[in-house]
Amino acid sequence: MRLPPTASRTDVKPLAALLLSLLAILAALALGAAFGETAIPIGTVARTAANHLFGAGLAVDPIDAGIVWDYRLARAVVAACCGAALALSGVVLQALLRNALADPYVLGISAGASTGAVAVAILGVGGGFVSLSAGAFVGAVTAFGCVLLLARAAGSGPTAAILAGIAGSQLFNALTAFIVTRSANAETARGIMFWLLGNLSGVRWADVTLAFPIALLGTLVCLWQIRALDAFTFGADAAASLGVAIRPVQAVLIGAATLMTAVMVSLVGSIGFVGLVIPHAARFLVGARHGRLVPASAVLGAVFLVACDIASRMVVPKQVVPIGIVTALIGAPAFAIILIRARRLS
Amino acid sequence: MSLAARGLGRDAGGRAILDGIDLALTLGERLGIVGPNGSGKSTLLRLLAGIDRPTRGAVTLDGTPLRALSRRAVARSLAFVEQQAETAERLTVRDAVELGRTPHLDALRPFGPADAAVVDDALARVDMAPLAGRLWHTLSGGERQRTHIARALAQEPAILLLDEPTNHLDIRHQIGLLALIRRLPVSAVMALHDLNHASLYCDRVLLLQAGRVVALGPPPEVLTPATIRAVFGVEVAAHVDPRDGVRSLLVKGHIPFEETTP
Numbered sequence: 001m002r003l004p005p006t007a008s009r010t011d012v013k014p015l016a017a018l019l020l021s022l023l024a025i026l027a028a029l030a031l032g033a034a035f036g037e038t039a040i041p042i043g044t045v046a047r048t049a050a051n052h053l054f055g056a057g058l059a060v061d062p063i064d065a066g067i068v069w070d071y072r073l074a075r076a077v078v079a080a081c082c083g084a085a086l087a088l089s090g091v092v093l094q095a096l097l098r099n100a101l102a103d104p105y106v107l108g109i110s111a112g113a114s115t116g117a118v119a120v121a122i123l124g125v126g127g128g129f130v131s132l133s134a135g136a137f138v139g140a141v142t143a144f145g146c147v148l149l150l151a152r153a154a155g156s157g158p159t160a161a162i163l164a165g166i167a168g169s170q171l172f173n174a175l176t177a178f179i180v181t182r183s184a185n186a187e188t189a190r191g192i193m194f195w196l197l198g199n200l201s202g203v204r205w206a207d208v209t210l211a212f213p214i215a216l217l218g219t220l221v222c223l224w225q226i227r228a229l230d231a232f233t234f235g236a237d238a239a240a241s242l243g244v245a246i247r248p249v250q251a252v253l254i255g256a257a258t259l260m261t262a263v264m265v266s267l268v269g270s271i272g273f274v275g276l277v278i279p280h281a282a283r284f285l286v287g288a289r290h291g292r293l294v295p296a297s298a299v300l301g302a303v304f305l306v307a308c309d310i311a312s313r314m315v316v317p318k319q320v321v322p323i324g325i326v327t328a329l330i331g332a333p334a335f336a337i338i339l340i341r342a343r344r345l346s
Numbered sequence: 347m348s349l350a351a352r353g354l355g356r357d358a359g360g361r362a363i364l365d366g367i368d369l370a371l372t373l374g375e376r377l378g379i380v381g382p383n384g385s386g387k388s389t390l391l392r393l394l395a396g397i398d399r400p401t402r403g404a405v406t407l408d409g410t411p412l413r414a415l416s417r418r419a420v421a422r423s424l425a426f427v428e429q430q431a432e433t434a435e436r437l438t439v440r441d442a443v444e445l446g447r448t449p450h451l452d453a454l455r456p457f458g459p460a461d462a463a464v465v466d467d468a469l470a471r472v473d474m475a476p477l478a479g480r481l482w483h484t485l486s487g488g489e490r491q492r493t494h495i496a497r498a499l500a501q502e503p504a505i506l507l508l509d510e511p512t513n514h515l516d517i518r519h520q521i522g523l524l525a526l527i528r529r530l531p532v533s534a535v536m537a538l539h540d541l542n543h544a545s546l547y548c549d550r551v552l553l554l555q556a557g558r559v560v561a562l563g564p565p566p567e568v569l570t571p572a573t574i575r576a577v578f579g580v581e582v583a584a585h586v587d588p589r590d591g592v593r594s595l596l597v598k599g600h601i602p603f604e605e606t607t608p
Binding site: 098100224227228230231233234235237238240241242243244245246283287288289342 | 392395396397416417418419420421422424425426428431432433434435436437441442445446448449451452453494501
């Protein structure tokens with residue numbers, strides 16, 4: 001239901017929305033910990049969490065507790081952070097490029113991040129002093145820079161940016177494959193290719209200490225810039241005449257989007273279409289103004305990716321489908337729908 | 347609040363597309379910028395708005411160069427209405443006008459009742475209050491332009507800059523919009539194509555040709571048949587209606603293009 005714009009501002013209480021969001025994320029995490037090859041009751045999940053978080057000392061089967069805490073909860077938390085971060089990257093790119101199809105995957109940022117991460121992991125770029133995520137960030141910035149330059153050279157307009165994104169993705173995916181096939185043995189190559197499709201299998205709590213701060217930082221940057229994001233509605237010139245310092249704001253927001261994407265890619269591989277689908281779903285629910293779109297996209301993205309992770313573990317018995325395949329199966333048709341709708345509007 | 351330009355110029359592709367512009371806007375006046383296509387009207391407006399940077403000279407606001415002011419500070423005194431700024435977002439008229447409050451808000455000063463009152467007032471001034479809940483893509487060209495002006499007014503500027511505000515509107519909406527701009531409590535600079543509109547709705551007219559000022563002054567002094575022939579290559583006759591004294595220009599024909607194109 002769409003509320004009339006004047007009413008919705010006062011009707012949807014921010015506190016209620018916040019509580020509902022927290023509840024949704026908690027529920028998703030709990031389900032993420034309960035579902036899997038062996039189903040574990042929600043009660044066991046709750047007791048395990050209470051034991052670890054508050055030292056409650058409740059009786060839980062140690063094997064169940066280990067599965068819930070060490071594997072599934074860590075994995076669900078990283079999935080949630082990753083979903084929120086990718087969704088917000090999409091929000092930022094769509095607003096700044098004024099392109100309904102913009103998303104870190106489509107624009108080659110994820111591909112660049114993969115190349116950067118693989119360069120560090122396999123070629124040993126940085127001599128062990130550069131982390132996987134730093135390499136991914138450099139790769140992501142490089143790829144996005146190339147795509148923007150190409151888009152500008154190819155002329156303005158939404159199609160040019162998307163075509164440039166395709167070219168950039170292909171180039172950086174080829175570079176990644178080249179590095180992998182040249183320098184890695186067959187076993188490592190298979191592992192890396194599986195990781196590139198998006199894979200949460202190896203995720204542990206250590207990854208949470210990177211994923212959570214970056215997702216939080218990115219969310220705070222977006223929340224801090226909601227007015228600037230709104231101001232880009234009628235283009236960069238209009239934003240400038242509304243008092244937005246264009247270059248610094250673009251640098252901060254694109255920087256945040258690229259950093260979020262790069263870190264998530266370095267942790268779980270490139271998961272596509274989250275940044276495309278979630279902002280559109282959030283716009284449908286809460287409207288286009290960023291004051292509500294940013295928090296709604298973060299929450300929706302978090303819940304969506306935890307749900308996709310559950311699905312990736314459940315669809316094929318005794319086997320985990322890479323999560324990138326699940327998101328692509330949902331995202332590619334959504335991309336088609338957005339494409340058709342964008343054509344109708346113009 | 348006074349806007350002025352001194353020795354203003356901008357180069358593009360190694361060529362001066364605007365040069366030697368001196369200009370001082372007086373309080374409350376309507377200044378029209380006229381000239382043939384490519385004479386630099388839009389370029390001048392974008393420099394005055396601080397969107398583009400001048401290659402030479404400076405634009406000053408109360409004596410301070412725009413370059414020395416923050417974008418926020420500029421946006422509180424100066425509002426710019428572009429030609430045809432569009433969006434594909436599902437925004438209401440009210441949402442679009444609320445964007446005008448951007449330079450007055452920050453993380454610590456959220457949108458409040460005082461801002462809502464300014465937005466209401468801006469909507470009422472352009473007669474868009476009854477359409478405040480309408481979605482952008484359902485609006486006509488004239489309604490969109492009025493919404494943009496309301497958005498500019500919500501910035502509470504002292505000076506309004508408009509780039510061909512009547513473009514793509516039918517004649518009734520053109521006149522309605524110019525009369526509306528005339529009533530607003532601001533100084534205004536607007537690029538116009540129609541010389542009669544400039545005559546009727548501007549206190550002074552700046553005539554540009556190839557990026558340079560040909561004349562600046564009250565419309566009857568600037569828009570003479572001789573000047574118009576020289577700059578636009580069009581023969582006109584000035585006609586003053588004996589009943590109300592309104593001066594209008596009647597087109598008699600144009601000089602063949604091969605005689606004017608270099």
